[in-house]
Amino acid sequence: MSQFNRDHKWVYLFAEGNGRMKELLGGKGAGVAEMTQAGIPVPPGFTITTEACNAYYAYDRQFPEGMWTQSNLALRSVEAETGKHFGDPANPLLVSVRSGSAISMPGMMDTVLNLGLNDETVEGLAQLTGDRRFALDAYRRFISMFGHIVMGVEGEKFDRVLSRVKARTPGGQDTDLTEADLSEVIESYKRIIFAERHGEEFPQNPHDQLRMAISAVFDSWMGRRAVDYRRIHRIADDLGTAVNVQAMVFGNLGWDSGTGVAFTRNPSTGEAILYGEYLLNAQGEDVVAGIRTPKAIATLAEELPDVAVQLQEIVHRLERHYRDMQDTEFTIERGKLWMLQTRNGKRTGAAAVRTAVEMVAEGLIDEDTAILRVEPTQLDQLLHPMVDPNAEVTVLTTGLPASPGAAAGVVVFDPDEGEQLAQRADATPYILVREETSPDDFHGMVGAQAVLTARGGMTSHAAVVARGMGKACVVGAGDIEIDEDQGIFTVGEVKVRKGDWLTVDGSTGQVLLGQAPTIEPVLDHNFETLMGWADARRRLRVRANADNGPDAEVARNFGAEGIGLCRTEHMFFGEERLAAMRQMILAEGRGERERALEKLLPLQRQDFLEIFHAMEGLPVTIRLLDPPLHEFLPNRDDLMAEITELRFTIMQRAESMAHVAQLMEQIWQKESLLRQADRLREANPMLGHRGCRLGLVYPEVTEMQVRALFEAACTVKGEGLAVTPEIMVPLVSTPEELRHQGELIRRVAEEVMGAYGLRVDYTVGTMIELPRAALLADKIAQHADFFSFGTNDLTQTTLGMSRDDSARFLSHYILHKVMPDDPFQVLDQEGVGQLLEIGTQRGRATNPKLKVGICGEHGGEPRSIAFCDGIGMDYVSCSPFRVPLARLAAAQVTLRGSATMAE
């Protein structure tokens, strides 16, 4: 801190700062300075800089030299402007003291009001306002606030005194307190402080009060809650907080006074009308406390028409000044309007879109700015139903918000039951509740309104599949204890039975009892307009991950420019298919295997037909069979339980020898299946016999898939429609794998096209999802038309972290800043990103025409999308419901990129 000489400027009058000095003055300080500069009526004051805060810590919690002197000088300037004097019993200046860092942060000291009051000035205030009761009331509020916030006395101790005194009054309300009551309260408060602070008096000297309050603000920067908050939100510790000292104005000096908040537009809908609420004859804290119900801002025109006009005019000016919707706080003191704060208003996704688009129409901002105004993740809200914010709901528990949207249904534990329910004519909507889900449960997820799991993280099976289907999903609701046998789950004392109604809000993670009312999303012309602007600007193409016709249609409606990942294995989980699949897996030789594959071929062909129809004219990337085969076999524990059950039956309830024989036969069959399952069981299936390793060992599987694919493609082409399949070979680690599968694909393609007498344009490429594939990309690219980075698996292998297992330590890691983000949600640019860059560069080095994209979960995450754009990828592919988000994010990175270049 030796860089500061004794004349260093630690203190800025509001009139000396401006809105761009956020880092030095904090958000609040910069805001009031900017308003002051713009001629908006703001109670005068000054800001002690964040630099001073850092110096305070550097000097072992001492004010840096000159700061206190400058602060007193600034105070004199405020005195001059208000004509009042700090500590003057005749005409006392009262101030508020507020913290304010560059980033708004709960956990720091909020506000001390009415600072400057003491036993003498309180009387001056009484005279000045002609309202002694008001002055005493302000004094007792100040003492308790100061005692609690600055001197660290438990707030409850003051509350108890107040409650006791109020209880004696006829009405029992604050307003029933007499001046005598208040004086008694004040004396009690002082005694509490004296006792709690072991003999330290409540300071009567206003300058002591101010000095202590400033220290308290600085100290709160390193308070436990503030530090925790910064840790979680990864905010640097040396940002520091500023201190704002501002002349008090009073909204509680009668019915021509008041206080309120005003938004320049409706933050829920974006509608361009003044929005907000106020209370007359009240201070800010009264609004927060909720003792009186505030009135809608429209009413102000009736109650104080002049002020209403003035307010309308000021906030309008503020909005034009900041060119963004403003969230303001104001106080009316005896008919005079004072603005206390203005900041860009938080808004819903719908409001963000509408505001941005309308501001372009109003000439306030240009289209580029409009695009940058909307947080891509906010679009999620627009695309899914939400719980009516006005509804009364009972929150049962909260898990992780894994897939946005809200849905209600009856509780079902068994996926089979769910499937049956969905197939009934009067299909009751249901919520599938599971410990966690596996591919086995897929059929039960398809028909569900939403999925709720007790375990798993944001990228668990349930989460990924639900997001893919755009279905609401809450995972990892750890409070839930499921007893499937009893058909019940409990949260603490609350029991929820199978068939009970439940509402799941995948946007917030909340699980609500009963059937909460939901609001359907509306994609209006504002949304379309904004997306149009975004599309015109982005370089990166956006595709969707979709495995079937309906999903593909959704994706196309959301603006997907193709399918970037169609997982063929999801097609095998239907009942009929699963049987054929199991026959294929358990086949003893190639002949038997081929017979099983023959059953699967027409089913698979039908799947492809639907997708090709849905995506007509757009490219469709189809990935060959990927998961380890044992995923298609029945669950081992289930089998063992069934065998045990059968044994019990033989022992206890066998009716005859024939019955025994029959049961023994069943046991034998199940044991045989168990042995097969055991034979296929792998210690680490993620790193096992899967991906193209299946296709190399069982080329007949690849052949069936490619045949089905080209038969479907030829059929579509025969109908006169355009079709562009891209066949993707998964889990390649060495060039020879791709060469081998590519040769097979091209041979079968020729055969089928020959048989149909047609030619279909197609390409062959690979997933880059293993570090080795990225490192050998130059060699692999010689056999590839395209690369698609499978960042889910690439993250797993690069970090050596199983997505299914990492929850156990990853939350600890993120909390303790070992890792900045969950690498399965936000691309690990530092590590995995290197491989993406290496893979892209090397691949293009040997094959300049190589098309490069990404199809992992990261394809729908804005920061990751920016990275993909930065390294020159051609496209990203994400869940259908994330497509608009990706389109917007891609446009933003283009705009930010050009901005950066312009600099």
Add this chain to the structure above:
Amino acid sequence: MSQFNRDHKWVYLFAEGNGRMKELLGGKGAGVAEMTQAGIPVPPGFTITTEACNAYYAYDRQFPEGMWTQSNLALRSVEAETGKHFGDPANPLLVSVRSGSAISMPGMMDTVLNLGLNDETVEGLAQLTGDRRFALDAYRRFISMFGHIVMGVEGEKFDRVLSRVKARTPGGQDTDLTEADLSEVIESYKRIIFAERHGEEFPQNPHDQLRMAISAVFDSWMGRRAVDYRRIHRIADDLGTAVNVQAMVFGNLGWDSGTGVAFTRNPSTGEAILYGEYLLNAQGEDVVAGIRTPKAIATLAEELPDVAVQLQEIVHRLERHYRDMQDTEFTIERGKLWMLQTRNGKRTGAAAVRTAVEMVAEGLIDEDTAILRVEPTQLDQLLHPMVDPNAEVTVLTTGLPASPGAAAGVVVFDPDEGEQLAQRADATPYILVREETSPDDFHGMVGAQAVLTARGGMTSHAAVVARGMGKACVVGAGDIEIDEDQGIFTVGEVKVRKGDWLTVDGSTGQVLLGQAPTIEPVLDHNFETLMGWADARRRLRVRANADNGPDAEVARNFGAEGIGLCRTEHMFFGEERLAAMRQMILAEGRGERERALEKLLPLQRQDFLEIFHAMEGLPVTIRLLDPPLHEFLPNRDDLMAEITELRFTIMQRAESMAHVAQLMEQIWQKESLLRQADRLREANPMLGHRGCRLGLVYPEVTEMQVRALFEAACTVKGEGLAVTPEIMVPLVSTPEELRHQGELIRRVAEEVMGAYGLRVDYTVGTMIELPRAALLADKIAQHADFFSFGTNDLTQTTLGMSRDDSARFLSHYILHKVMPDDPFQVLDQEGVGQLLEIGTQRGRATNPKLKVGICGEHGGEPRSIAFCDGIGMDYVSCSPFRVPLARLAAAQVTLRGSATMAE
């Protein structure tokens, strides 16, 4: 092939070539050319080049232009030298035709002898030799050989005729055949060929015979067996084979003729005396056929003393010429010695070492050459017992030779039983036979003589652990079916019971019935001498992976210069320790966990003490706890079986309500354990909560380990001994992990050293075993004193291949050349190697003092060692029994490196 003009030289007389032309003339051709050049008596002949073979294929199986003419010219030159003429009925020249590529390769055409015989020349041969029976016999041999090898007639058809005719003779032997019998055989042979070749006659024209034989040699290059062989051994297809045409000499022209093989030294022991065997009055094929028993070469001095002296002199010249032990073939024709072939002799490890060292003493080679003469992998033979090669054994089955050495013992299936057996005073040696092993079985492996598993590959748990302990091990013996309940295993029809004797040969993979005699290894002065030379030359240091005192001692005796990897988890598998470990894992909170850790601390300290004592003065790298915790919990299936068993007991055999209650209590406890195990169960444990992730979430575990380590180190230091611990943090993926653990380690180290009032030099480093760690090595190195590449895990993650699961497809991959080697045995230089290089370079970039080594299985594999040296690592660490191999391999890479630089 257009690069060849019509004058291109396709044919070389033996006198025109030399030993360096192996690629063009093949090994055999170059060998005879070199001998001819050296003035050794070699029957004259010529070689058609491998280039001609490639041209033959390029021209659609036509001889390239000029080849046939040159071949005839060369033939004429042979005629001139021998004074005989090809096809001359009066004085016929007969030739042998042999294939011979640069690399010796079974599956190609071997030899056609006596080519040039026909109905006329056979009579000329009869006159020339004065032995018509001999001539007819030669003719019938030639027709059948030619018919079979060149014309593709089934050999059996000829054999049947011969057997039939022989059966009519009085003695029933070859020698009983009369001239008439032989004529009949010859005529029958011709008819067979005519019939089988659909009217094509056996060619009477010797030039046709020669042309056809040359084509047949060329064709055999692309024969199925040859192609398969090349695929398996990764030999290029365009190497091609040469054809050697050589004048026949006859060892069967009476008792002054003969044929034999001679080694210049004993290939089993290396002793420098002529070694080999011969038969008088016989052709080479008679030796091979084994009809007569050959005599030891020493006898030749008695039977044909002049020839013996000549042979001794010639092979001595050959050895001096080649400066290596020679394996020769010779024929004596009527007292004249002809050398047919010489090549460097194959030898055992012992012979290789002795020969190399003695040749230095003899001044034949220098020390550098001696070092390069011994294949590092051959040393394995020297360090382990082997099955007496002279013993009669019954091979039950053959698996993968996972850990070398041979051992006999009784069959044991249950590790507990094995452990008990080992603890008995009269400890019967036993072989642990398992489906596959897991860390749970460790205690049963410790006492076993050898381990045999039905499943698993060269790098399965059993293989890795057995190699670490230097214990014989055969894995993946797939023929074995184990029925543990019955206490039996079967191979086909053979049943082996618990307690039966078995011998396991881990060097060959053979499993022998009964107790086969074994020979103990002797490490003689030759071995020490060679190792001394190697040590003086190598740059790379060699350490060992050892987890306990005894292993560390073995390693030190084998020349290890430190411990490169001490796995602390192996220390936790003893019974008492496992109990404390489970208590630690199942602990509900930190307090309970710490109490369990307190029990483990003294045990762990004792382990460290033993290792520090064993390695006094040398560095010891100790890795903190690494495996996922559930490895320490009981097996899930076992638990479930026990619970089921208890339920049955309740239902059927419960004696009283008290008994039921007691059983229920047991069920409850086991179910609780099962739930815990389920809670800890991971989908992919390899990528789960393990390595330093344990130490970050449970710092108290790291703390206990570090405390035990430093208490041991201080104790040793207190005894006045030198100790250098290096603490290694496993599975780091991000710098913060290492920073965190490093801080903890240093804090505890200071505490303990302070308490002892001592200072111990120590370093803190990390395993680089994840791709991300290698990519971020520059940042990680800022917190590390050393890196040790854990190439086992790094291979798993870089290739996305689980070591435990990859056997299923990896054998297919290697067979079909998708991958050149098993990447878990031979370092994947192309992929994983990149990360090793990146990690080393980046690590040293920010920390130039960084010590870098490797501690994966690859640390004991010669090619991988060469790679590690090439990228500048400081050391390799391998199993104790591989240390000598590594020392030698490291010396060889230094020598080859300087050789390369000298060029």
